[in-house]
Amino acid sequence: MYEDEFELTFDAPEEEPVYEPEKASAAPAPVPETTPAEIVPDEPTRVLEPRSAAPAEPAEPQPQSAAVPANGRTVLISGGDRGIGAAAARAFYAAGYRVAVLYHSNAEAAAALEAELPGITAVQCDVASRASCELAFRAAEQALGRVDVLVSNAGIAQQKLFTDITPEEWQHMLDVNLTGAFHLCQLALPGMIRRKAGRILTVSSMWGQTGGSCEVHYSAAKAGLIGLTKALAKEEGPSGITVNCVAPGVIETDMMAAFTAEDKAALAEETPVGRLGTADEVAKLLVFLAGEDAGYITGQVFGVNGGLVI
Numbered sequence: 001m002y003e004d005e006f007e008l009t010f011d012a013p014e015e016e017p018v019y020e021p022e023k024a025s026a027a028p029a030p031v032p033e034t035t036p037a038e039i040v041p042d043e044p045t046r047v048l049e050p051r052s053a054a055p056a057e058p059a060e061p062q063p064q065s066a067a068v069p070a071n072g073r074t075v076l077i078s079g080g081d082r083g084i085g086a087a088a089a090r091a092f093y094a095a096g097y098r099v100a101v102l103y104h105s106n107a108e109a110a111a112a113l114e115a116e117l118p119g120i121t122a123v124q125c126d127v128a129s130r131a132s133c134e135l136a137f138r139a140a141e142q143a144l145g146r147v148d149v150l151v152s153n154a155g156i157a158q159q160k161l162f163t164d165i166t167p168e169e170w171q172h173m174l175d176v177n178l179t180g181a182f183h184l185c186q187l188a189l190p191g192m193i194r195r196k197a198g199r200i201l202t203v204s205s206m207w208g209q210t211g212g213s214c215e216v217h218y219s220a221a222k223a224g225l226i227g228l229t230k231a232l233a234k235e236e237g238p239s240g241i242t243v244n245c246v247a248p249g250v251i252e253t254d255m256m257a258a259f260t261a262e263d264k265a266a267l268a269e270e271t272p273v274g275r276l277g278t279a280d281e282v283a284k285l286l287v288f289l290a291g292e293d294a295g296y297i298t299g300q301v302f303g304v305n306g307g308l309v310i
Contacts, residue, residue: 071096074144075290076137078102078127078184079154081109083253084203087279088151091287093117100140100147102127102154127154127180128172137187146195149290150188152181153203155221162216170217177221181228189236198241199290202229203282206249206309209301222247226301233299242298244289249305252276272307 075092079085080101086109093099099117102125103110110122121143125136141147155177158169181202192198207215208222226245233243250267256276259267268275282304288294289302303309 070098073148073290074098074100074146075149075151076100076102076140076144076147076184076188077151077153078125078180079104079203080151081106081113081122084248084251084279084282085151085153086113087283088153088286089113089117089120091280091283092149092290093120095287095291097149098144100144102136102140104154125154127183128175130183133180133183133187137184141191146191147188148192148197149199149201150184151201151203151286151290152184152225154180155203157215157218159214160217161214165217173217173221174224177218178224178228181225185228185232189241192241193236193239196240198236198239199294200229200232200236200241200243201286201289202226202243202245203286204229204245204247204301206247206303206305209247209303209309229301230299237298242289242295244294244298245301246282246285246289247301247303247305247309248277248282249303249308250276251279251282251304253279270308271305275306277304277306 073096075097077085077088077092077099078101080089080099081103085101089099089101098119100121100123101110101113102123104124104126107124110124114120114122121140123136123139123143126132137147156173158165158173160169185200188198188200192200202225204225205212205218205222207219208224208226211219211223226247229243229245236243250271252264256264264276285302285304289297
């Protein structure tokens with residue numbers, strides 16, 4: 001149950017946090033009812049044993065490979081085994097960060113990412129569970145030595161009429177998409193506050209800004225992430241910690257494989273820049289916001305949507 005869906009002018013399959021524009025027509029096409037079992041992870045959140053225990057903070061950075069010079073900084077990315085999360089892992093790795101990712105159930109994808117990026121740590125985690133988050137965060141922190149940057153990216157999505165959403169589906173959507181970020185932020189902040197430095201980045205959605213028909217629970221949770229971001233930025237600014245949010249629009253990922261060329265063309269036509277976005281474009285923005293050059297930016301929401309939301 002871990003991946004986003006799109007608001008389209010036609011029926012859309014389960015997707016990761018990749019979003020599509022709402023219909024231009026007045027009457028939206030009927031959306032097939034989705035059962036809880038069909039809810040899938042948008043940015044799946046895995047616990048792998050860390051490769052080796054790093055000393056308590058401050059830890060000496062270990063080079064990840066001869067080709068990637070370490071910059072001495074670390075990042076923890078939830079939902080890091082595919083989609084935007086995996087793209088972020090690659091981008092931070094290329095920038096010299098020591099990387100740990102959390103994944104929910106896709107152990108194969110997480111293992112493939114570990115093989116692709118030697119030295120990273122993949123940890124299984126159900127972000128909806130506080131106990132799971134505590135265990136996973138400790139494992140990641142032990143492997144990294146400390147967490148300088150937190151990217152809260154894990155989430156799920158479900159396309160369903162509001163009147164058909166069950167209380168259990170509503171609660172689970174909030175538990176994963178909003179409370180999961182609460183858990184990870186609370187776990188990451190004590191170390192950041194002690195060091196008087198840190199970056200927290202949340203991944204919301206354009207539907208968190210505008211609301212999406214047939215995705216009321218998803219939109220509500222993603223809007224909650226925006227509120228969390230802004231309030232936490234005010235609270236933690238005096239401690240040298242910035243908190244920002246990225247709200248993607250229609251992003252081309254492997255989760256769009258089920259869409260026809262015609263479907264994708266229609267989406268691109270509705271986008272002012274005339275194309276879909278890429279996970280790499282979102283990842284590059286995350287890396288920038290985590291860097292020293294973004295130290296005067298906090299409490300902001302950055303749309304990566306090709307002009308769909310202005």
